Amino acid sequence: MSDPIETVILDLLGPLAPGKSISPEEAARAADPEGWRRTMPKVRAVAIGMARDGRLVITRHGKPADPNRFKGVYRLRLPLEGDAPPAG
Template identity: 45%
Template sequence: MTAPMSEDAKKTHKPDPITERILAMIADGKSVTPQEVAQAFYKDIKTPTMSPDGWHKYLTAVRQQAIHLARLGQLEITRKGEPVDPNNFKGVVRLRKVQAPLP
């Protein structure tokens, strides 16, 4: 378990840019793949000297942040349109905002 942040740490703490990108991309209610997030993130930081397919190296970080956000209840990881357990899933997945339960 991690210790709570001090007030000074909270003031200087910068949100993770990959987390911000994920949340921005699902804000409109659409789902996205981790690959789409990695590509969009890379496009934001890419310089002319960087490889066009360098987004691959950010894919693991995107998946890790998506799992973290799913555990916090800020998004859902889905497979074939159904939410999966963020602690135990495989295969092709999408990320989306948490859906309200049907009445």
């Protein structure tokens, strides 16, 4: 059974054009409109897990980031053909 946050992330990314991304805030707001700020750490944790599994890419400044070491503002997108496998 997948995590509800994972489902929200994939539902938001699914209809987007390849290479397009979402902010973690978008996922948190979709998962919990009233308490989205409290949901942000869960979105980050789920995104890191998905990125480590190669099912998601975390980007910083438009470039793939190491899911084990990134800091600051980030976005989420689906992997593209030719993306390097996740570090770690």
